[in-house]
Amino acid sequence: MKILGVGNAIVDVICKVEENFLLQNNLIKGTMKLAFDKIEFEKMLSNLKIEKTISGGSVANSIVGLSQLGNQVGFIGKISDDKFGKKYEQGLKQENVSYFYNKKNEELPTGTCLIMVTPDSERTMYTFLGTAGKIDQNDINLEAVKNSELTFLEGYLWDEGDPKDAFNITIKNSKKVAMSLSDKFCVDRHKPHFLELVKNKLDIVFANEGEIMSLTNAKNFGEVIEFGKSIKKLLIITRGEKGAISIYKDTVTEVDAKRNLKIIDLTGAGDLFAAGFLHGYINRLDVKESLKKGTELSSKIIQKIGARI
Numbered sequence: 001m002k003i004l005g006v007g008n009a010i011v012d013v014i015c016k017v018e019e020n021f022l023l024q025n026n027l028i029k030g031t032m033k034l035a036f037d038k039i040e041f042e043k044m045l046s047n048l049k050i051e052k053t054i055s056g057g058s059v060a061n062s063i064v065g066l067s068q069l070g071n072q073v074g075f076i077g078k079i080s081d082d083k084f085g086k087k088y089e090q091g092l093k094q095e096n097v098s099y100f101y102n103k104k105n106e107e108l109p110t111g112t113c114l115i116m117v118t119p120d121s122e123r124t125m126y127t128f129l130g131t132a133g134k135i136d137q138n139d140i141n142l143e144a145v146k147n148s149e150l151t152f153l154e155g156y157l158w159d160e161g162d163p164k165d166a167f168n169i170t171i172k173n174s175k176k177v178a179m180s181l182s183d184k185f186c187v188d189r190h191k192p193h194f195l196e197l198v199k200n201k202l203d204i205v206f207a208n209e210g211e212i213m214s215l216t217n218a219k220n221f222g223e224v225i226e227f228g229k230s231i232k233k234l235l236i237i238t239r240g241e242k243g244a245i246s247i248y249k250d251t252v253t254e255v256d257a258k259r260n261l262k263i264i265d266l267t268g269a270g271d272l273f274a275a276g277f278l279h280g281y282i283n284r285l286d287v288k289e290s291l292k293k294g295t296e297l298s299s300k301i302i303q304k305i306g307a308r309i
Helices: 019-024 040-047 058-068 083-094 130-134 140-147 161-174 184-189 193-199 211-217 223-232 269-282 289-303
Strands: 005-008 010-016 031-032 050-056 073-076 109-115 123-128 149-156 177-178 204-207 233-240 246-250 251-255
Touching: 005 058, 010 083, 010 177, 031 184, 040 109, 040 123, 050 058, 050 083, 058 073, 058 149, 058 177, 058 269, 109 130, 130 161, 140 161, 149 161, 149 269, 177 269, 184 193, 184 211, 193 211, 204 211, 204 269, 211 223, 211 233, 223 233, 223 246, 223 251, 233 269, 233 289, 246 289, 251 289, 269 289
Parallel strands: 005 073, 005 149, 010 109, 031 123, 149 177, 177 204, 204 233
Antiparallel strands: 010 050, 109 123, 233 246, 246 251
């Protein structure tokens, strides 16, 4: 198998909202907020019109993208044997993704993410992790990890306790490890742990400009470049209209963003960028071509609703 993803198994519920809805519900545009109460989550959802429902999760979106590009891929993520869990599993199978998890009745339901798209196409997420956030080391299929050329993890998954144990056993048994920092919310919440991972345990790191500047406490992007050179890992940074950049040792490679796009929804832009880049990487393309492939896929996904091409 080329790439195995390990991440939050989340069903995405996509809705269109006005700016004032975010203000009224104390949501910060462009970020992800966790709902710790299922009742609170369902109350918010009840006030919205659902545009689309699809099995998602950040790394799962990337893995589906990789499958669509013809790569043999798999995914591990914790679900419950409920309506959303069955829908989630079915969604992966339809995309030719091998799913290395046997669902059963869990104490918590399958995770759900409310994705609110404002008129400027920005997406703001409100997530009830459900059983997805309870993943532990016993949920990790070590045979699948060992048989994969590369394992792809998401920062959203990392948390103290069982998820941390799942992370560690996955990294320990992987040939190579890539990880997305996922969200500035995650970076700010887990900064010391993420720094440790980035510096010492990962081979490839994906971040957007805001996430990496927060992680490194950088005052400007020049400091980010110096950090990237110092860690001697492959650091991939998306910069919106400024394009994308990779840093490895003393080599910095840049590509421009696609222009004149009809942007509809930014959901999945980072996920599909990672899919494109990893497709290039795992198929031995050079870094510049891999960055271009990531840019190509991300430009396609932002011109449609949802995070699946």
